[in-house]
Structures are given as C-alpha cells and as structure tokens.
Amino acid sequence: MRIAILADIHSNLEALNAVLADAREQGTVDEIWCLGDTVGYGPDPTACLDTVLGMDHVLVAGNHDLASVGKISLADFNPYAAEACRWTTTQLSSDHSEHLSELPLRTEQAPFTLVHGSPRDPVWEYVISPNVAQACFDHFTTPYCLVGHSHIPFIYRQGQRGAELIDIPIGRPVPLGRERLIVNPGGVGQPRDGDPRASYIIYHTEENSMEFRRVAYDLTTTQKKIRLAGLPEYLAERLQHGR
Numbered sequence: 440m441r442i443a444i445l446a447d448i449h450s451n452l453e454a455l456n457a458v459l460a461d462a463r464e465q466g467t468v469d470e471i472w473c474l475g476d477t478v479g480y481g482p483d484p485t486a487c488l489d490t491v492l493g494m495d496h497v498l499v500a501g502n503h504d505l506a507s508v509g510k511i512s513l514a515d516f517n518p519y520a521a522e523a524c525r526w527t528t529t530q531l532s533s534d535h536s537e538h539l540s541e542l543p544l545r546t547e548q549a550p551f552t553l554v555h556g557s558p559r560d561p562v563w564e565y566v567i568s569p570n571v572a573q574a575c576f577d578h579f580t581t582p583y584c585l586v587g588h589s590h591i592p593f594i595y596r597q598g599q600r601g602a603e604l605i606d607i608p609i610g611r612p613v614p615l616g617r618e619r620l621i622v623n624p625g626g627v628g629q630p631r632d633g634d635p636r637a638s639y640i641i642y643h644t645e646e647n648s649m650e651f652r653r654v655a656y657d658l659t660t661t662q663k664k665i666r667l668a669g670l671p672e673y674l675a676e677r678l679q680h681g682r
C-alpha cells in the first residue's frame with residue numbers, strides 16, 4: 440500500500456490538490472493520513488475537509504481544528520491565528536464542526552503513533568529540539584511516531600546519546616529500520632522551513648520506507664482567496680516566503 444502522510448493543510452486547497460496530484464502521479468494512493476490542523480489560517484476550510492473525508496483517511500485533531508469548534512480557547516493563539524480561527528468557525532457547517540469535534544488527539548496505525556503536536560502533548564507541544572524529541576520517545580510505544588505542528592520536515596532518531604536529526608533526502612525513499620523515529624512530513628498548506636513548496640510524505644508499507652516530497656502549487660490563487668475572505672494580509676504574504 441501507498442499512504443500519503445500530510446500535516447497542517449490549513450485550509451489551503453491549492454496546496455492540498457497539488458500534493459494529491461503529485462502523490463497520484465507516483466502511483467495509487469490507498470490512504471491519506473492527516474496529522475491535524477486541516478483547517479485554520481487559510482481560505483478553504485470546508486473544501487479541504489471534504490477532500491480529506493472523501494478519501495480513505497485517518498485524521499487526528501490539531502490545535503486549530505479544536506479552536507475552530509470551541510474545544511480549546513483562543514487565548515494562546517497569536518492574533519492572526521485567532522482571527523483566522525474565528526473566521527473558520529463561521530464557515531463550517533454543523534456536520535463539519537461535529538466531525539472536527541470528534542477527532543481523536545492520537546491514534547495508532549502500526550508501526551506508527553499519529554499526533555499533531557507531540558506524543559507528550561498532542562495539542563500544543565512543538566518537537567523542535569533534540570531534548571524535546573528525546574523526552575517524547577518515552578510517550579509512545581510504537582516503533583515510530585508521526586507529528587506535525589511545526590510545519591518543518593524532520594526525522595529524529597533515538598540514538599545512544601539522545602535524539603539526533605537525520606538528513607532527509609527529497610524524492611528518494613528512506614528505509615525505516617529498527618531505530619525508533621519521530622517524523623514530521625512538513626506542512627502542506629503553510630510550510631515554514633523557508634521553502635514555499637508544499638511538503639508531505641509517501642509511505643510505502645511493503646518496503647517500510649518513506650519518501651519526502653516537495654510540490655510547487657498556485658499560491659497566488661490562495662493569496663487572492665485569503666484577501667477576498669478578509670483574512671489578515673500577513674497570512675497571504677507568508678506563503679510566498681515559506682515562513
């Protein structure tokens with residue numbers, strides 16, 4: 440089987456469609472796994488949700504998903520994120536809201552645990568340093584854990600002397616071995632590693648390997664939609680910088 444692993448779609452339909460088209464160009468996509476924040480920031484929350492829900496999917500909740508349906512407070516959001524969440528709430532149908540409200544914070548799909556933030560704190564924690572990654576290895580029991588939230592692709596392996604980053608080859612499968620790993624596919628709808636292209640992973644179950652991919656998409660259209668919706672200009676601007 441081939442599984443597309445996506446995180447932080449953030450209501451960016453152009454990026455989501457480009458990623459799915461790219462994945463299908465490589466072969467059949469049997470399932471899609473989304474690591475939360477399907478909505479928030481961007482202009483197409485319902486279309487993105489419908490696209491994901493229309494495929495064989497596994498979905499966990501992110502902080503923006505939860506805030507959009509009132510399950511967590513906006514107090515800890517930056518002003519742009521909070522404004523976009525309030526707008527997202529006005530766009531969701533009751534079906535969409537119900538679906539987002541019922542998403543789990545974590546789920547297991549052997550050999551992976553799936554969460555949005557970290558296995559220690561699925562809603563808020565960013566895995567952004569070797570120390571955090573090392574502590575997080577104690578909070579899941581599967582060989583590997585998939586996280587999103589930082590919008591930055593990475594692989595941490597559990598080494599002898601603590602967690603270590605592994606270099607990620609783009610467009611070439613990385614075989615997963617016996618070492619325990621925490622993996623972030625990067626952000627689909629709002630990449631933040633300085634590369635504006637959408638980031639995601641294709642996981643090959645038979646080979647137990649994953650391929651990180653980057654896909655250019657029509658971000659000018661997304662920016663136009665953000666402005667038309669009256670969302671903060673900064674959210675349009677940042678897409679072209681990948682920050």
Ligand code: ZN
Nearest residue numbers: 447449476588
């Ligand atoms: Zn996010």
